[in-house]
Amino acid sequence: MVVVVPSKKSRILHRQPNAELPMAFMGDGPYIIDDNGKRYIDASGGAAVSCLGHSNTRVRQAIKDQVDNIAFAHTSFFTSKPAEDLADFLVEHSPQGLDYAYLVSGGSEAVESALKLARQYFIELGQDSRKYFIARRQSYHGNTLGALAVGGNLWRKQQFAPILVDTEHVSPCYAYRDQKSDESELDYGLRIANELEQRIESLGAKNVIAFVAEPIVGATSGVLTPVPGYFKRIREICDQHGILLILDEVMCGMGRTGSLFACEQEQVSADILCVAKGLGAGYQAIGAMLLSDKIYNTITDGSGFFQHGHTYQAHATACAAALAVQQEIQDNNLIDNVQNMGLKLQSALLSQFGNHPNIGDIRGRGLFWGIELVADRVTKKPLDPKLKVHSAIKTAAMNEGLICYPGGGTIDGKQGNHILLAPPFIINEKHVTEIVDKLARAIDTALVNCGLGND
Numbered sequence: 001m002v003v004v005v006p007s008k009k010s011r012i013l014h015r016q017p018n019a020e021l022p023m024a025f026m027g028d029g030p031y032i033i034d035d036n037g038k039r040y041i042d043a044s045g046g047a048a049v050s051c052l053g054h055s056n057t058r059v060r061q062a063i064k065d066q067v068d069n070i071a072f073a074h075t076s077f078f079t080s081k082p083a084e085d086l087a088d089f090l091v092e093h094s095p096q097g098l099d100y101a102y103l104v105s106g107g108s109e110a111v112e113s114a115l116k117l118a119r120q121y122f123i124e125l126g127q128d129s130r131k132y133f134i135a136r137r138q139s140y141h142g143n144t145l146g147a148l149a150v151g152g153n154l155w156r157k158q159q160f161a162p163i164l165v166d167t168e169h170v171s172p173c174y175a176y177r178d179q180k181s182d183e184s185e186l187d188y189g190l191r192i193a194n195e196l197e198q199r200i201e202s203l204g205a206k207n208v209i210a211f212v213a214e215p216i217v218g219a220t221s222g223v224l225t226p227v228p229g230y231f232k233r234i235r236e237i238c239d240q241h242g243i244l245l246i247l248d249e250v251m252c253g254m255g256r257t258g259s260l261f262a263c264e265q266e267q268v269s270a271d272i273l274c275v276a277k278g279l280g281a282g283y284q285a286i287g288a289m290l291l292s293d294k295i296y297n298t299i300t301d302g303s304g305f306f307q308h309g310h311t312y313q314a315h316a317t318a319c320a321a322a323l324a325v326q327q328e329i330q331d332n333n334l335i336d337n338v339q340n341m342g343l344k345l346q347s348a349l350l351s352q353f354g355n356h357p358n359i360g361d362i363r364g365r366g367l368f369w370g371i372e373l374v375a376d377r378v379t380k381k382p383l384d385p386k387l388k389v390h391s392a393i394k395t396a397a398m399n400e401g402l403i404c405y406p407g408g409g410t411i412d413g414k415q416g417n418h419i420l421l422a423p424p425f426i427i428n429e430k431h432v433t434e435i436v437d438k439l440a441r442a443i444d445t446a447l448v449n450c451g452l453g454n455d
Helices: 057-069 081-093 107-124 145-150 154-163 185-203 230-241 262-266 293-301 316-331 334-353 389-400 429-449
Strands: 024-028 031-034 039-042 100-104 132-136 168-170 208-213 244-248 272-275 287-291 359-365 368-373 405-408 417-421
Touching: 039 429, 057 316, 081 100, 081 287, 081 316, 100 107, 107 145, 107 208, 107 244, 107 272, 107 287, 107 293, 132 145, 132 185, 145 154, 168 185, 185 208, 185 230, 208 230, 230 244, 230 262, 316 334, 334 359, 334 368, 334 429, 389 405, 389 417, 389 429, 417 429
Parallel strands: 132 168, 132 208, 208 244, 244 272
Antiparallel strands: 024 031, 031 039, 100 287, 272 287, 359 368, 368 417, 405 417
16 A cells, blocks of 8 residues: 655755655565655666665565664674675675775775775885876766765866865777777777876876776766777786776676676776675665785785774675675576676667667666767767756656666766666566667657657
């Protein structure tokens, strides 16, 4: 039975304070049901979070069981079995060279921890001159000040620029926009990767801490997948110049792209790697930073203290939930389903939108897909930013009973629009059809409402 709650003025400072949001009432697999009984298929997992949908029995029971034992114990006094077991799981399944875990409450915290650990690592080595992080334009690494500074999302950074630390940025691997007509994918990837080497040399390698990158760029650019060879060259450059490689898999990791870690498909590993969203699937707030034994041993053999910390790090209940999420994925071979349904979703998207006049590119891996909208698919001219087509698509999709994740500023922070899809790992072919059918209607409605397309 659905109970309708009388409307009243919200006392929450919402992301958009004047927006009227539906009230999420309950979950049913890949669906969210509002307090009026309307069902929305969650085709983006919120923000690529809800990889098990919204009603998993195993995870809910794990949370209840842990709360019955002990919900929280501060990590300056105790460890807990769920935290130890989760760390063991992550290390056992992580790419080669990542031997320890630092458990936090979300993606921004994981990235912030990585930045501070990387700086402290070099301090412990006596290399105090290292102060620069290099990242990529059109990236996103979180909303805390350090993570925001490293990120390349200009819209999010602009008003806070005076209080952000100085960071350096190079080009993203954005083949749809930047690969030259006479370049192979390999040549393009090497050219773009070599920008990193040029920037390191201009700054002086002894002054650079790390290169920070999402293996597959998520929300800011709409699922930019790297071309073959790009990350192998990046790893080589970092090693040659003695700087760390920090990979941000907060959005693309934990099975989302068809392997537990996205960097596995690039055949590289990191010195520090961050995960979050799919780690706990939204059932609890959790993130993790994985690090090499080289970094771990440098800290423990030096000061013996990582000068960082959060009250809720390694939270016992959150760790119990995350471990149950990962066990559910493993025991039910859901990464296989990500691969299989990913191919079905790719095929359906290409069939529906492959010749659409306002769809320029369809890109992705596994159950992580981006659709870039354009004014002209031949010239790749972007839509007028003033139209805010992405916002119109979100509204039209919600009216259809579809949750997707549209974004603007895809190309440079101002120009470009995209839609991000990241449905739960539990979807089947009927869900794929429902997602694509509803998205097609939402896009067409939004284009008409923006003065484009045909009624």
